[in-house]
Amino acid sequence: MSTITLRGMTWDHPRGYDPLVRGAPLFEAANPGIRIEWEKRSLREFGEAPLDRYAERYDLIIIDHPFAGFAASHSYLIDWSAHLSAEEQAAFAADSVGRSWESYRYKDRVWALPIDAATQVSSFRPDLMDRLGQEPPRTFEEVLHLAERARAKGLAITTTAFPTDAISTVISIAANLGHAIVDDTPVFLPPTIGREVLARFHAIVDAAHPTATSSNPITAYELMTSGDEIAYCVYGYGYTNYSRPAPGKRRLRFTDVPAHGPNGCAGTQLGGTGVAVSALSKNGDAAVRYGKWLCGPAHQGSDYFRLGGQPASLAAWTNPDLNEGCDNFFRNTLATLQSAHVRPRFDGWIPLFEEGGDRATACMKREITDEAFIDWINAEFAHAQERAGVGVRA
The missing domain is CATH 3.40.190.10 (Periplasmic binding protein-like II)
Structure with a gap:
C-alpha cells in the first residue's frame, strides 16, 4: 500500500x-x-x-x-x-x-x-487577588479601582496592547458600547463613540503595568505566571494552557470580561x-x-x-x-465567548487590521492623537470597503 x-x-x-x-x-x-x-x-x-x-x-x-x-x-x-x-x-x-x-x-x-x-477575556492570579481582598472586576470602573488598590500594595494590573491586541480591544469596547463593527458598518468609529472607546482604553493602559503596550496574551501570561507583580489582566485572548498545572509556573484563573455599560460581557472580538x-x-x-x-x-x-x-x-x-x-x-469564560463579536472579514480587511493595530498601539502610547487615529481608521475602512465592493447599509 x-x-x-x-x-x-x-x-x-x-x-x-x-x-x-x-x-x-x-x-x-x-x-x-x-x-x-x-x-x-x-x-x-x-x-x-x-x-x-x-x-x-x-x-x-x-x-x-x-x-x-x-x-x-x-x-x-x-x-x-x-x-x-x-x-x-x-x-x-x-x-x-x-x-x-x-x-x-x-x-x-x-x-x-x-x-x-x-475571545478576549480576563484572568488573574488567585493568590495575588486574595492579597488585594477583591473579587475580579465586573465593570470598567471596578477595573480602575482594582488598579489603584493594586498599586497601593505594590502590585499591578495589565492589559494586552500590542498592535494586534490593541485594535482587537478597540473593536471589543466599541461593540460592548453598542457599536458592533462588521463588513458594512457605515463608519468604523463615529467621532463621539470613538473618543469614548479610546478614552476608556487609555484609562486601562495608563493604569496598567508598563509592559502593557508591548504585551500580547502570551507575554502577559508568562509575566503573570513566572513573577509576582501582576494580579489581573483585562482584554487578553483566553489561553487554557495557563490555567493548567505547569512546572515552575503559577496558574491563572480566567473569567468573563468586565462590562462598560448594560450589555454585560457581550461584544469581545472572536x-x-x-x-x-x-x-x-x-x-x-x-x-x-x-x-x-x-x-x-x-x-x-x-x-x-x-x-x-x-x-x-x-x-x-x-x-x-x-x-x-x-x-x-x-x-x-463561556458567557463571554458565547456573546463574542465577529469582526469584518471582507477581502482587504486583514492589511487594514494589521496597520490599524500599529496605529492603535501608537495611540495608546500617545505617539499619535486620538483624533488622528479616528480620522485615519475611518478613511481607510471606507476605502477598503469600496475596494472590496462591500455595500454599506443606509
Missing part, C-alpha cells in the same frame, strides 16, 4: 502545535496508509498568512476567520460545504461555541472547520482558529477526512484537550472533566 503524506501548517504555540503533532499518530493508527506532518509559523505570520503560497505547499492550513473574505475572492481553499452533508453541517453548527462555526461561513460557503475557540484544506491538494479526500476527525466532538472533547488544545466544541466546553483539568477555564 502506498502512503499518503498530508502536510499541514499551524501557529507556533503549544496550544496550536502540540495537539496536532501529538494527536497525528492517533489518526494514523486508525487510518493506515496516511502519514501527517505539521509545521508551524510565528503568531505574527499566522495573522498575515500568504494563503496563495501556503496552499501550494500544504494540504491543511490553520487559519483564523478574517481570512474567509480573501478565500471567497480567490480559489486557494476548498468550500467545506461541498464536503459536508446537511446533517454534518447542522451538527457542527449545534456544537459550535458561540459564533465559531458561523465565522467561517462567508458568501454562502464554508472556508474552515472550527478547531479552536477563543478569535480562535479553523482547519482549511488547500484546493490545490492532491490528497484532498484524505485531508477532508482528517479535518472532520480533528474538529469532531469525540476528538475535541478528549485527546485534543488532553494534548494541550483549546477546543471549539461546545460539548467540550461544558464537559465537567475538562473543566476540572483547567480550573474551570471553559465554564468561567
Whole structure:
C-alpha cells in the first residue's frame, strides 16, 4: 500500500502545535496508509498568512476567520460545504461555541472547520487577588479601582496592547458600547463613540503595568505566571494552557470580561482558529477526512484537550472533566465567548487590521492623537470597503 503524506501548517504555540503533532499518530493508527506532518509559523505570520503560497505547499492550513473574505475572492481553499452533508453541517453548527462555526461561513460557503475557540477575556492570579481582598472586576470602573488598590500594595494590573491586541480591544469596547463593527458598518468609529472607546482604553493602559503596550496574551501570561507583580489582566485572548498545572509556573484563573455599560460581557472580538484544506491538494479526500476527525466532538472533547488544545466544541466546553483539568477555564469564560463579536472579514480587511493595530498601539502610547487615529481608521475602512465592493447599509 502506498502512503499518503498530508502536510499541514499551524501557529507556533503549544496550544496550536502540540495537539496536532501529538494527536497525528492517533489518526494514523486508525487510518493506515496516511502519514501527517505539521509545521508551524510565528503568531505574527499566522495573522498575515500568504494563503496563495501556503496552499501550494500544504494540504491543511490553520487559519483564523478574517481570512474567509480573501478565500471567497480567490480559489486557494476548498468550500467545506461541498464536503459536508446537511446533517454534518447542522451538527457542527449545534456544537459550535458561540459564533465559531458561523465565522467561517462567508458568501454562502464554508472556508474552515472550527478547531479552536477563543475571545478576549480576563484572568488573574488567585493568590495575588486574595492579597488585594477583591473579587475580579465586573465593570470598567471596578477595573480602575482594582488598579489603584493594586498599586497601593505594590502590585499591578495589565492589559494586552500590542498592535494586534490593541485594535482587537478597540473593536471589543466599541461593540460592548453598542457599536458592533462588521463588513458594512457605515463608519468604523463615529467621532463621539470613538473618543469614548479610546478614552476608556487609555484609562486601562495608563493604569496598567508598563509592559502593557508591548504585551500580547502570551507575554502577559508568562509575566503573570513566572513573577509576582501582576494580579489581573483585562482584554487578553483566553489561553487554557495557563490555567493548567505547569512546572515552575503559577496558574491563572480566567473569567468573563468586565462590562462598560448594560450589555454585560457581550461584544469581545472572536478569535480562535479553523482547519482549511488547500484546493490545490492532491490528497484532498484524505485531508477532508482528517479535518472532520480533528474538529469532531469525540476528538475535541478528549485527546485534543488532553494534548494541550483549546477546543471549539461546545460539548467540550461544558464537559465537567475538562473543566476540572483547567480550573474551570471553559465554564468561567463561556458567557463571554458565547456573546463574542465577529469582526469584518471582507477581502482587504486583514492589511487594514494589521496597520490599524500599529496605529492603535501608537495611540495608546500617545505617539499619535486620538483624533488622528479616528480620522485615519475611518478613511481607510471606507476605502477598503469600496475596494472590496462591500455595500454599506443606509
